Amino acid sequence: MANIILPGEDRGLNRRSFFKVAGFGAAAIAAMTVAGCEDDDNNVVTPANTIDLGSGNTGVLNYAYALEQLEAAFYEKVVATGTATGLSTEEMALFTDIKNHEVIHREFFLKALGTTNAKTLTAAQVNFSSINFNNRQSILNTAMAFEDLGVSAYNGAGKYLSDPNLLLAAGKIVSVEARHAAIIRDLMVPRSNAAGSFAGDDVVTVSQGLDVVREPSAVLAIANNYLNVKLTANNIK
Amino acid sequence: MDMTKPLLDNIEPEIVEQLTSRRNSLAAMGKLGLAVAAMGSLPALLAATTTKAYGSVKRSPQAVIDVLNYALTLEILERDFYQKAVSANNAGTLNVGNDLPVFTQILKHEAAHVALLQGFNATALNLGGEIKFDKVFTDVFKNYDLFKAVAQSLEDTGVRAYKGRAAELINDKATLTVALQIHSVEARHAAMIRRLRGLRGWIVGAEANGGAPEVYGGEDATNGNFSIGGTAPSESFDEPLTPEAVVATVQKYFVV
Numbered sequence: 001m002a003n004i005i006l007p008g009e010d011r012g013l014n015r016r017s018f019f020k021v022a023g024f025g026a027a028a029i030a031a032m033t034v035a036g037c038e039d040d041d042n043n044v045v046t047p048a049n050t051i052d053l054g055s056g057n058t059g060v061l062n063y064a065y066a067l068e069q070l071e072a073a074f075y076e077k078v079v080a081t082g083t084a085t086g087l088s089t090e091e092m093a094l095f096t097d098i099k100n101h102e103v104i105h106r107e108f109f110l111k112a113l114g115t116t117n118a119k120t121l122t123a124a125q126v127n128f129s130s131i132n133f134n135n136r137q138s139i140l141n142t143a144m145a146f147e148d149l150g151v152s153a154y155n156g157a158g159k160y161l162s163d164p165n166l167l168l169a170a171g172k173i174v175s176v177e178a179r180h181a182a183i184i185r186d187l188m189v190p191r192s193n194a195a196g197s198f199a200g201d202d203v204v205t206v207s208q209g210l211d212v213v214r215e216p217s218a219v220l221a222i223a224n225n226y227l228n229v230k231l232t233a234n235n236i237k
Numbered sequence: 238m239d240m241t242k243p244l245l246d247n248i249e250p251e252i253v254e255q256l257t258s259r260r261n262s263l264a265a266m267g268k269l270g271l272a273v274a275a276m277g278s279l280p281a282l283l284a285a286t287t288t289k290a291y292g293s294v295k296r297s298p299q300a301v302i303d304v305l306n307y308a309l310t311l312e313i314l315e316r317d318f319y320q321k322a323v324s325a326n327n328a329g330t331l332n333v334g335n336d337l338p339v340f341t342q343i344l345k346h347e348a349a350h351v352a353l354l355q356g357f358n359a360t361a362l363n364l365g366g367e368i369k370f371d372k373v374f375t376d377v378f379k380n381y382d383l384f385k386a387v388a389q390s391l392e393d394t395g396v397r398a399y400k401g402r403a404a405e406l407i408n409d410k411a412t413l414t415v416a417l418q419i420h421s422v423e424a425r426h427a428a429m430i431r432r433l434r435g436l437r438g439w440i441v442g443a444e445a446n447g448g449a450p451e452v453y454g455g456e457d458a459t460n461g462n463f464s465i466g467g468t469a470p471s472e473s474f475d476e477p478l479t480p481e482a483v484v485a486t487v488q489k490y491f492v493v
Contacts, residue, residue: 100469107463155417164404171400172474176439178424183438193342199425209349210418
């Protein structure tokens with residue numbers, strides 16, 4: 001858990017911005033601190049233990065950032081657990097690669113958002129109690145779930161981006177998540193076309209060959225199982 | 238190339254300037270025999286190029302159709318490639334052994350993609366000749382190792398091709414979403430074929446590992462500085478390819 005970035009922590013990374021993102025600042029901060037002031041049909045005040053990810057391009061960036069933080073934290077813990085995981089040497093090498101990628105994705109989005117607008121999760125907010133890190137199957141199943149979840153999230157969120165540069169950035173990442181998903185699945189159901197295999201019928205539709213896609217609310221319903229806070233994205237639309 | 242002149246006369250001078258390099262590449266494509274009729278599409282491709290130069294995309298049904306035609310062209314290529322491979326395996330001239338389910342699954346997807354895109358009324362681009370998969374890779378349907386290398390290149394190309402044009406669909410949410418859902422499937426395919434070859438599922442630097450080198454140019458981009466170095470940054474991002482680059486590569490290796 002030590003690698004989770006704490007709020008306000010500055011990693012001293014180069015803040016070169018490689019694409020223009022407009023319209024940040026007060027609005028993003030207001031979205032985080034003001035509850036229940038959006039167009040809310042039933043005027044429910046957002047509970048204190050809820051974090052709304054915001055709206056527009058910033059909201060989508062924070063959405064992606066949240067998922068990458070969760071994935072990175074998971075893989076960091078797998079790698080830190082080491083041989084007790086029961087993973088083979090080859091499998092641990094793959095998990096280390098994946099961990100590196102997710103950490104880099106996490107840093108990418110943090111830089112894109114900037115420390116002011118980034119909704120960084122704390123170590124205490126992450127909850128992996130349902131995962132048995134000393135059990136290879138539990139780890140593989142969770143990894144598969146996270147990767148397929150990530151693919152479905154990016155596929156479903158692309159349409160909410162209005163900046164083509166951000167869409168390209170998301171595109172550069174989602175295909176890597178899909179590669180992860182394929183590899184992890186192949187560890188469990190190798191060289192196969194059965195459900196659970198690299199691109200099985202459980203994730204790719206038979207009639208159209210389309211990968212999983214989910215709306216933010218569906219993704220977060222799953223992701224929130226691994227958090228002590230509730231993330232919402234009702235304003236990403 | 239007279240077709241281009243009136244079109245460019247109608248575009249602001251600043252845009253014409255930015256298009257100069259694009260014009261050269263399109264002229265080169267003309268020399269390679271791309272039928273203007275199929276590129277009816279040529280004005281549309283220029284239009285898409287124009288908007289790309291400015292980073293904003295026109296809300297244009299033709300622009301969307303253009304991307305879909307391009308996608309269909311590549312999907313047909315992939316479908317036919319795998320169809321030939323499975324046939325060769327069944328005939329005993331190619332031996333994919335226990336990996337057959339991987340390729341029948343991939344073939345199923347590519348065929349589904351073709352049907353899906355044709356359902357959107359996409360039509361394949363004329364690539365300027367006939368497709369001959371063994372034009373350069375003579376033993377592609379005889380030598381399993383070679384077949385896998387070519388398959389990997391084809392899948393990685395598909396991923397980069399979709400990625401290179403997804404932004405053009407930004408104003409058509411439904412089509413964009415479908416494109417993304419195809420794109421990630423191609424990435425699953427690519428990773429799996431790499432694994433069959435004993436490689437990692439992700440692209441390390443710009444190494445082609447025996448695949449077509451043109452497919453991997455620029456893949457070593459790191460997209461920033463991170464706390465983890467080595468090859469990890471380049472692996473973490475897959476890069477786009479322009480349609481010009483994709484078409485040129487396809488023509489080089491597969492078109493006679």
